[in-house]
Amino acid sequence: MSEPTQPKGSDDPAQVAAFEARIARGETIEPKDWMPERYRRQLVRMMSQHAHSEVVGMLPEGNWITRAPSLRRKISLLAKVQDEAGHGLYIYCGTETLGVDRAELIDQLLAGTAKYSSIFNYPTLTWADMGAIGWLVDGAAIVNQTMLAHASFGPYARAMVRICKEENFHKRQGYEIMATLAAGTPAQKAMAQDALDRWWWPSLMMFGPSDKESPNSAELLRWKIKQKGNDELRQRFVNLTVPQAAAIGLHIPDPLLTLDKETGDWEFGPIDWNEFMQVISGNGPCNRERLAARRKAHADGAWVRDAAVAHAAKDAARSAA
Ligand code: BYC
Numbered sequence: 001m002s003e004p005t006q007p008k009g010s011d012d013p014a015q016v017a018a019f020e021a022r023i024a025r026g027e028t029i030e031p032k033d034w035m036p037e038r039y040r041r042q043l044v045r046m047m048s049q050h051a052h053s054e055v056v057g058m059l060p061e062g063n064w065i066t067r068a069p070s071l072r073r074k075i076s077l078l079a080k081v082q083d084e085a086g087h088g089l090y091i092y093c094g095t096e097t098l099g100v101d102r103a104e105l106i107d108q109l110l111a112g113t114a115k116y117s118s119i120f121n122y123p124t125l126t127w128a129d130m131g132a133i134g135w136l137v138d139g140a141a142i143v144n145q146t147m148l149a150h151a152s153f154g155p156y157a158r159a160m161v162r163i164c165k166e167e168n169f170h171k172r173q174g175y176e177i178m179a180t181l182a183a184g185t186p187a188q189k190a191m192a193q194d195a196l197d198r199w200w201w202p203s204l205m206m207f208g209p210s211d212k213e214s215p216n217s218a219e220l221l222r223w224k225i226k227q228k229g230n231d232e233l234r235q236r237f238v239n240l241t242v243p244q245a246a247a248i249g250l251h252i253p254d255p256l257l258t259l260d261k262e263t264g265d266w267e268f269g270p271i272d273w274n275e276f277m278q279v280i281s282g283n284g285p286c287n288r289e290r291l292a293a294r295r296k297a298h299a300d301g302a303w304v305r306d307a308a309v310a311h312a313a314k315d316a317a318r319s320a321a
Helices: 013-024 037-056 058-062 071-096 102-111 128-148 154-182 186-205 217-222 230-247 273-283 287-300 302-320
Strands: none
Touching: 037 058, 037 071, 037 102, 037 217, 037 287, 058 071, 058 128, 058 287, 071 102, 071 128, 071 154, 102 287, 128 154, 128 186, 128 230, 154 186, 186 230, 186 273, 273 287, 287 302
16 A cells, blocks of 8 residues: 555654544544544545445446336436446545555455455346345445545545435435336336345345444544444434335335334344355355456556546646647
């Protein structure tokens, strides 16, 4: 990992105390401000994983652009997938303010040494999967990212504000697909239910391991990078989504789902953490396929990067002249 462009802090206790006091007062940390090296590294870890998720996340949906059932659906899906590329770009730009080169992060992704969200390692088998992804995956992302819009690091928080606005549109387009299918023929309704059955549990896994198994949470919460723990956000997502499923006549695939009338929480059954660990260790149903697709896209795009660099050099020479 390259060194930060800003003067690197020595993490002396007085500086750390002053930094933590700023965090406690709810101040935003900006790239040129002093920050503990560990804070910078945690941000690079989390933001680069997030950026990679946006970019790899284009693949499962990109798979359906040519097969969208109508022009209207195709336009929406195309716009959504393009938005995800933009999200990746904003977040990679955010990591650059922390002194890390985007090319280096992409190399880590292509080498298979960087993580990206577990959810994108599942296949998109039917058109209803476009509905399920928009509704559930973007829905989960909104719950997670609305909190990150208050993160203590300014560039990340600001990127989240815009991203969340776009994710809201993504969620609506997904939910509309699901609602339309659920109100359609029995075969269409069955297709929607099947997509919900397959995407429900992986969506809950998006929030990460339970708080007691989450090695990074305590530090991220202390530095207000995260505002809430993984379990609280997962519960919030379940509480929001259960009534949405009921409204369109679909069933959440969890026989243990029950409403706790006192707390208002929908209690859910156990998550298969073994499956989660398999997926994040590279052994999910599509991990290899996803990385192969990214590697090919990167290689195919080499001429575009070369042309951009040549153009920038010509521009600089022209300005100098
Ligand atoms: N998948 O200590 P923990 C989108 C890893 S894209 C893979 O709880 P943390 C969209 C975790 O990294 C949405 N890995 O970690 C795009 C850690 O490993 P390392 C993507 C996961 O950071 C296209 C280890 O498990 N959103 O919306 O405190 C189309 C222990 O976890 C996952 C973001 O990236 C996972 N699900 O909390 C449609 C949001 N969960 O790094 C939609 C930003 C955990 O120590 N990220 N791990 O080796 C976050 O909010 C947090 O990083 C997480 C995890 C809640 C994900």
